[in-house]
Amino acid sequence: xxxxxxxxxxxxxxxxxxxxxxxxxxxxxxxxxxxxxxxxxxxxxxxxxxxxxxxxxxxxxxxxxxxxxxxxxxxxxxxxxxxxxxxxxxxxxxxxxxxxxxxxxxxxxxxxxxxxxxxxxxxxxxxxxxxxxxxxxxxxxxxxxxxxxxxxxxxxxxxxxxxxxxxxxxxxxxxxxxxxxxxxxxxxxxxxxxxxxxxxxxxxxx
Amino acid sequence: xxxxxxxxxxxxxxxxxxxxxxxxxxxxxxxxxxxxxxxxxxxxxxxxxxxxxxxxxxxxxxxxxxxxxxxxxxxxxxxxxxxxxxxxxxxxxxxxxxxxxxxxxxxxxxxxxxxxxxxxxxxxxxxxxxxxxxxxxxxxxxxxxxxxxxxxxxxxxxxxxxxxxxxxxxxxxxxxxxxxxxxxxxxxxxxxxxxxxxxxxxxxxxxxxxxxxxxxxxxxxxxxxxxxxxxxxxxxxxxxxxxxxxxxxxxxxxxxxxxxxxxxxxxxxxxxxxxxxxxxxxxxxxxxxxxxxxxxxxxxxxxxxxxxxxxxxxxxxxxxx
Amino acid sequence: xxxxxxxxxxxxxxxxxxxxxxxxxxxxxxxxxxxxxxxxxxxxxxxxxxxxxxxxxxxxxxxxxxxxxxxxxxxxxxxxxxxxxxxxxxxxxxxxxxxxxxxxxxxxxxxxxxxxxxxxx
Numbered sequence: 001x002x003x004x005x006x007x008x009x010x011x012x013x014x015x016x017x018x019x020x021x022x023x024x025x026x027x028x029x030x031x032x033x034x035x036x037x038x039x040x041x042x043x044x045x046x047x048x049x050x051x052x053x054x055x056x057x058x059x060x061x062x063x064x065x066x067x068x069x070x071x072x073x074x075x076x077x078x079x080x081x082x083x084x085x086x087x088x089x090x091x092x093x094x095x096x097x098x099x100x101x102x103x104x105x106x107x108x109x110x111x112x113x114x115x116x117x118x119x120x121x122x123x124x125x126x127x128x129x130x131x132x133x134x135x136x137x138x139x140x141x142x143x144x145x146x147x148x149x150x151x152x153x154x155x156x157x158x159x160x161x162x163x164x165x166x167x168x169x170x171x172x173x174x175x176x177x178x179x180x181x182x183x184x185x186x187x188x189x190x191x192x193x194x195x196x197x198x199x200x201x202x203x204x205x206x
Numbered sequence: 207x208x209x210x211x212x213x214x215x216x217x218x219x220x221x222x223x224x225x226x227x228x229x230x231x232x233x234x235x236x237x238x239x240x241x242x243x244x245x246x247x248x249x250x251x252x253x254x255x256x257x258x259x260x261x262x263x264x265x266x267x268x269x270x271x272x273x274x275x276x277x278x279x280x281x282x283x284x285x286x287x288x289x290x291x292x293x294x295x296x297x298x299x300x301x302x303x304x305x306x307x308x309x310x311x312x313x314x315x316x317x318x319x320x321x322x323x324x325x326x327x328x329x330x331x332x333x334x335x336x337x338x339x340x341x342x343x344x345x346x347x348x349x350x351x352x353x354x355x356x357x358x359x360x361x362x363x364x365x366x367x368x369x370x371x372x373x374x375x376x377x378x379x380x381x382x383x384x385x386x387x388x389x390x391x392x393x394x395x396x397x398x399x400x401x402x403x404x405x406x407x408x409x410x411x412x413x414x415x416x417x418x419x420x421x422x423x424x425x426x427x428x429x430x431x432x433x434x435x436x437x438x439x440x441x442x443x444x445x446x447x448x449x450x451x452x453x454x455x456x457x458x459x460x461x462x463x464x465x466x467x468x469x470x471x472x473x474x475x476x477x478x479x480x481x482x483x484x485x486x487x488x489x490x491x492x493x494x495x496x497x498x499x500x501x502x503x504x505x506x507x508x509x510x511x512x513x514x515x516x517x518x519x520x521x522x523x524x525x526x527x
Numbered sequence: 528x529x530x531x532x533x534x535x536x537x538x539x540x541x542x543x544x545x546x547x548x549x550x551x552x553x554x555x556x557x558x559x560x561x562x563x564x565x566x567x568x569x570x571x572x573x574x575x576x577x578x579x580x581x582x583x584x585x586x587x588x589x590x591x592x593x594x595x596x597x598x599x600x601x602x603x604x605x606x607x608x609x610x611x612x613x614x615x616x617x618x619x620x621x622x623x624x625x626x627x628x629x630x631x632x633x634x635x636x637x638x639x640x641x642x643x644x645x646x647x648x
Contacts, residue, residue, distance in 0.1 A: 026609070031286050031288060034285075039616075044585070112295060116291065117282070124289050143293060
């Protein structure tokens with residue numbers, strides 16, 4: 001089939017992305033559980049093909065009224081490029097600080113440490129998990145701090161995304177017994193979707 | 207066969223030369239944090255030759271590294287077999303190197319981003335880690351300068367030009383925050399409003415510039431007497447507002463009386479005139495009857511009015527009538 | 528006689544993937560279910576002597592399904608196949624009566640090894 005102007009995904013493909021994410025996030029959750037010594041509650045990942053300006057809606061795990069802190073990290077492999085966003089509800093930090101045994105009150109610089117520690121684990125493991133299943137090795141760029149204690153809309157709007165469509169996978173992690181809520185968003189670039197779809201079709205073949 | 211291996215060696219040698227000359231730092235550490243590899247970049251910036259650092263313990267060789275912090279990051283890599291990234295925003299540098307551009311650069315030292323990667327995990331056990339050190343001084347300096355400019359703009363937009371106190375808009379924002387906090391936590395907070403007595407008279411007698419000098423003098427006295435946690439603003443022309451956190455009305459009155467006396471005792475000199483003046487004050491402590499910031503301000507204003515009625519140069523605490 | 532095998536997962540891709548991981552030449556009658564409720568129904572109908580069960584599912588998840596099987600004393604040998612590889616999840620399902628825990632995606636080798644260990648093959 002020749003390339004169509006509009007990228008799209010079929011229901012079967014969406015199901016497949018969801019299952020791949022499910023396995024990848026399980027691996028990431030296992031690492032996080034081991035790092036923190038807790039049980040991570042696994043959600044059902046949400047897969048959507050969205051317009052980039054609808055990005056805010058993809059972050060369904062985070063309330064509008066809350067202030068958040070976030071980092072993003074670019075990745076690329078086999079021509080598949082994208083960005084991972086990790087966004088923390090600011091009220092999560094005191095509990096994470098206890099868990100990571102940094103001790104002391106979570107001030108802004110300690111919160112940044114916590115954010116980076118969790119980002120390193122979750123983003124790295126999720127990308128590895130997705131990569132293993134699709135047979136792609138992803139290189140990761142250096143993470144960038146998007147903002148601390150900012151309104152979610154400002155955090156997302158601060159970025160001038162060049163793509164129009166993106167394949168968004170949202171994974172909302174919660175930790176049993178703690179007030180910790182973070183959203184991991186894997187965003188694949190528009191021109192990567194076709195490559196991804198091909199890889200997924202290969203998996204879907206009988 | 208012999209030729210082949212010598213070719214291989216040459217090839218390997220040229221790869222190594224490339225790695226050596228990369229303009230990023232490459233370091234390999236073993237499980238005990240002993241240095242196993244040290245490229246040109248590291249040698250040039252540290253002044254330490256690879257043979258000087260080989261098998262040396264990282265933290266002994268570079269005591270400036272925060273051991274606890276670095277181990278925390280590195281142990282994740284060793285134990286979880288995952289990469290770790292740190293940015294200059296967390297800590298400006300891992301290795302304290304001088305700025306690459308000693309003449310035109312404005313930073314004293316090199317800002318660094320660090321990537322730590324697991325190595326040798328053929329059997330799933332990480333025996334060594336690789337550290338990649340990126341020089342990000344230019345990015346960091348630009349970002350810091352931009353932030354300084356933005357902070358200054360923010361400060362200016364909150365400040366009253368004449369007095370240097372917060373302007374009415376920003377003070378009101380602070381009051382709003384404090385009111386909500388008080389409602390939520392039940393924390394004791396008092397609000398003080400005051401203004402200059404017979405200010406019109408000051409203006410008419412000595413001229414407006416002299417009036418401005420009195421407004422400035424009042425603010426200076428206020429700043430000299432206030433505590434760090436107090437939030438003071440210029441509320442109107444010759445009107446001031448102040449939030450005293452963790453302070454009862456009685457304690458606020460002690461502060462207010464002292465300030466009132468200081469102001470009354472001070473003399474304003476403007477060009478060749480000198481004059482003295484007084485202020486009248488009102489205090490309202492936050493309580494459950496007060497339902498909004500406006501009501502709170504009204505209460506303090508009401509007490510201020512009583513001070514005026516009672517002969518001025520005095521402090522009144524608001525009582526519900 | 529063919530052994531009734533039930534594969535329960537909300538993802539059609541995962542069901543297909545699991546079916547592909549079954550040993551070749553094993554004489555089975557494979558049925559599918561999309562959630563725990565459907566699985567319980569199928570087991571009652573005799574379609575699930577051996578059940579490959581996912582954990583995160585809508586309607587009734589894997590934990591709830593195991594509890595139901597135990598409570599209703601249904602005859603099914605359950606092998607949990609899950610992406611949740613945290614030790615706690617493992618312990619929990621074993622406590623609920625699962626025979627074994629296989630991490631997703633299940634490989635042919637692992638499935639064969641488990642089935643052999645339990646003497647099914």
